[in-house]
Amino acid sequence: MLEGAPDVSRVFLPRDALQRVLDALTGSGFRCVGPRLKEGAIIYETLTETAALPQGVHDRQAPGEYHIEQVSSPRQFAWANGPQALKPFLFAPREVLWRVVRDTEGRLAFREVQLDVKPIAVIGVRACDLAALALQDKHFLGGAYPDPAYAKRRENIFIVAVHCSHPAATCFCVSTGDGPRATHGFDIALSELDSGFVAEAGSVRGKALLDALGCSAAAAEQIAQAEDEIAHAARSQSRRLPGRNLRDALFANLEHPRWEEVAERCLSCGNCTSVCPTCFCSSESEQPSLDGNNAEHSREWDSCFTRGHSYIHGVVVRSDTRTRYRQWLTHKLGSWHEQYGRSGCVGCGRCVTWCPTGIDITEEATAICGEPPL
Amino acid sequence: MNPHVPWEAEVVERIQESPTIFTLRLRVVDAEARQAYRFAPGQFNMVYLYGVGEVPISIASDPQDTSLLGHTIRAVGRVTEGLSRLGVGERLGLRGPYGRGWPLAEAEGKDIVVVTGGLGCAPVVGVINYIIMRRERFGSLTVIQGVKHAEELIWRERYAYWNTLPDTQVLLAADHGGPLWPWHVGLVTEVFDQVEITPERTVAMMCGPEGMMRAAVRNLTERGLAEDSIYLSMERNMQCAIGQCGHCQFGASFICRQGPVFSYSQIKELLGVRGF
Numbered sequence: 001m002l003e004g005a006p007d008v009s010r011v012f013l014p015r016d017a018l019q020r021v022l023d024a025l026t027g028s029g030f031r032c033v034g035p036r037l038k039e040g041a042i043i044y045e046t047l048t049e050t051a052a053l054p055q056g057v058h059d060r061q062a063p064g065e066y067h068i069e070q071v072s073s074p075r076q077f078a079w080a081n082g083p084q085a086l087k088p089f090l091f092a093p094r095e096v097l098w099r100v101v102r103d104t105e106g107r108l109a110f111r112e113v114q115l116d117v118k119p120i121a122v123i124g125v126r127a128c129d130l131a132a133l134a135l136q137d138k139h140f141l142g143g144a145y146p147d148p149a150y151a152k153r154r155e156n157i158f159i160v161a162v163h164c165s166h167p168a169a170t171c172f173c174v175s176t177g178d179g180p181r182a183t184h185g186f187d188i189a190l191s192e193l194d195s196g197f198v199a200e201a202g203s204v205r206g207k208a209l210l211d212a213l214g215c216s217a218a219a220a221e222q223i224a225q226a227e228d229e230i231a232h233a234a235r236s237q238s239r240r241l242p243g244r245n246l247r248d249a250l251f252a253n254l255e256h257p258r259w260e261e262v263a264e265r266c267l268s269c270g271n272c273t274s275v276c277p278t279c280f281c282s283s284e285s286e287q288p289s290l291d292g293n294n295a296e297h298s299r300e301w302d303s304c305f306t307r308g309h310s311y312i313h314g315v316v317v318r319s320d321t322r323t324r325y326r327q328w329l330t331h332k333l334g335s336w337h338e339q340y341g342r343s344g345c346v347g348c349g350r351c352v353t354w355c356p357t358g359i360d361i362t363e364e365a366t367a368i369c370g371e372p373p374l
Numbered sequence: 375m376n377p378h379v380p381w382e383a384e385v386v387e388r389i390q391e392s393p394t395i396f397t398l399r400l401r402v403v404d405a406e407a408r409q410a411y412r413f414a415p416g417q418f419n420m421v422y423l424y425g426v427g428e429v430p431i432s433i434a435s436d437p438q439d440t441s442l443l444g445h446t447i448r449a450v451g452r453v454t455e456g457l458s459r460l461g462v463g464e465r466l467g468l469r470g471p472y473g474r475g476w477p478l479a480e481a482e483g484k485d486i487v488v489v490t491g492g493l494g495c496a497p498v499v500g501v502i503n504y505i506i507m508r509r510e511r512f513g514s515l516t517v518i519q520g521v522k523h524a525e526e527l528i529w530r531e532r533y534a535y536w537n538t539l540p541d542t543q544v545l546l547a548a549d550h551g552g553p554l555w556p557w558h559v560g561l562v563t564e565v566f567d568q569v570e571i572t573p574e575r576t577v578a579m580m581c582g583p584e585g586m587m588r589a590a591v592r593n594l595t596e597r598g599l600a601e602d603s604i605y606l607s608m609e610r611n612m613q614c615a616i617g618q619c620g621h622c623q624f625g626a627s628f629i630c631r632q633g634p635v636f637s638y639s640q641i642k643e644l645l646g647v648r649g650f
Contacts, residue, residue, distance in 0.1 A: 097378040097379070098376070098378055098379045098380075100380075100424065100467070102424055102465075106463075106464060106465050107382065107465055108382045108424060108465045108466070108467060109382070110379050110380055110381065110382065110467060111379075112376045112379055139618065140618065143616070143617055143618075143631070144616070144631075145377035145616040145617070145618070147377075147618060148376050148377075148378075251625075251643065254647060280618065280620055281619060281620030281621065282613075282614070282618070282619045282620070283613055283619065283621070284427070284428070284613045284614065284619065285427070286425060286426055286427045288424075288425035288426075292425070295424065295425045297378075297427075297428075299613075299614075299619070302619070302620070302621075304620070304623075309611065309621060310610070310611055310621070311611055312609060312610060312611045313448075313450045313451060314450060314451075317610065317611075317649065317650075318649045320649075322649070323648065323649025324649075326649060327623075327649060327650070331623065335623075335625050335626035336626075337626075338625075338626035339626050
């Protein structure tokens with residue numbers, strides 16, 4: 001690119017043009033979902049008007065704390081993340097896996113669930129959640145038995161990412177290598193400025209959508225400001241994990257006294273696993289009909305912090321909080337490397353914010369593994 | 375093919391092995407699915423009881439005959455209690471086979487030591503029968519089985535019969551014997567000394583309580599058996615059987631996928647660590 005020439009691959013979307021993005025997606029058959037302020041938190045819900053976006057809303061997060069603040073600002077994405085990630089849109093919190101019908105002779109007919117998946121476009125996805133999405137893809141689609149429900153939803157999702165400019169105090173995506181810039185896995189990525197958005201395409205269909213809007217190329221100073229904000233977001237993070245591969249350090253410290261100390265604070269409630277964008281455990285259950293003629297077999301999110309998770313014919317393998325917290329951390333930060341080639345933590349900080357007793361994964365990992373030499 | 379959905383199967387035969395242990399011989403109803411089905415000893419199926427749920431059960435029958443699949447089950451929970459009440463002609467669900475079975479290719483030409491405890495005999499009875507039916511492919515066969523109480527031993531006749539076969543030795547032990555218990559009274563590991571082992575040409579296969587397996591591994595490695603020549607079948611909570619639900623996680627392994635059979639060297643880091 002010539003010095004001073006505009007970067008035509010990045011276009012500038014005036015703030016009011018975002019509505020045209022929503023309209024174009026809706027016109028292509030997508031249900032648009034975006035951030036909305038509800039019951040004191042930013043959550044993903046159906047979004048048809050950009051006026052419903054959380055304008056001038058900041059989130060203030062700390063271990064065990066989440067607060068919303070209203071400020072005077074035109075910005076609509078000046079927050080870090082809410083309790084949800086993309087996980088509920090692809091790996092449903094609860095769903096029927098199959099049905100079985102029993103006839104009068106006792107014969108059983110097993111029926112697959114016909115999935116009615118509507119294309120969905122998610123607006124405002126952060127880099128940490130795209131990293132989590134890539135991990136969930138490996139888990140649900142990478143093995144010998146790709147999950148049909150996940151696969152179908154995955155094919156039908158359109159992602160509008162927003163490069164993060166306002167990490168929370170609980171965020172540490174820089175230390176996991178996953179943010180704050182969204183680098184992959186999106187159709188369109190936006191950088192928010194006061195006057196609008198610097199937009200770039202990450203896929204053919206994302207480029208087609210941007211081209212159709214007929215926006216002009218972003219000016220050099222707009223791009224520079226967007227880059228500055230991402231760099232500032234990276235510098236502003238104070239939390240970090242003590243290294244990127246903690247596998248050996250964790251398994252060398254299975255009897256560290258810190259496990260007992262954290263178990264005294266941990267309620268074994270499973271909040272951390274519910275908000276974690278990479279946790280994939282589920283349990284299966286059966287719902288027979290009252291007339292006895294058919295039954296549904298479902299799965300729903302489960303947590304390694306429950307008793308039932310490790311139950312086996314009369315024995316609970318992890319019967320106390322110490323072994324459950326240790327299972328979670330050694331898996332998430334340790335054996336995940338062997339399973340999926342990287343850590344299971346993307347640095348979103350949700351487990352820190354949404355833990356009712358404010359247990360901080362970065363603090364625990366540091367206490368158990370120690371700081372690596374500089 | 376949706377990996378979560380079972381096929382319909384029919385109970386063709388039901389055998390009561392002990393007051394709580396029974397064997398179901400099952401036929402997959404759909405002819406195409408039945409013909410396509412192949413398994414190796416040590417693998418398992420998910421067995422579904424209508425309206426109640428699924429449980430993982432190892433396949434005890436011979437892999438040559440997949441027209442009838444044998445499952446030996448102990449009634450301990452909701453699903454297995456219900457399965458114990460099924461009669462001939464009744465229908466259930468089946469999907470599988472899952473997991474990795476015993477290393478039969480590596481074991482060919484070697485002496486085989488099979489160690490089991492409790493109902494541990496179910497996952498290995500398939501491999502014992504496999505060896506007995508292909509005797510010329512293997513060296514000596516030693517079967518070591520431990521039970522808590524003498525009356526818990528199932529398949530007495532089978533053990534007695536195996537013991538009459540050439541090059542085959544059966545050693546049984548019960549913590550609590552009885553007037554009709556001709557074998558050893560005491561821990562199963564105490565009978566190990568009666569076994570002659572040539573470490574370089576022996577493969578050990580074991581399943582049962584983990585404490586027993588650890589004691590057996592200690593004894594065998596002390597006598598020179600390589601860690602890679604000892605195989606263990608592990609048990610954990612399993613719900614999906616395809617490595618997705620996370621319940622059977624053991625370190626970096628999903629027991630349903632990378633197991634249930636592991637070499638000792640693969641799992642020794644965590645075997646016996648409480649909570650894994």
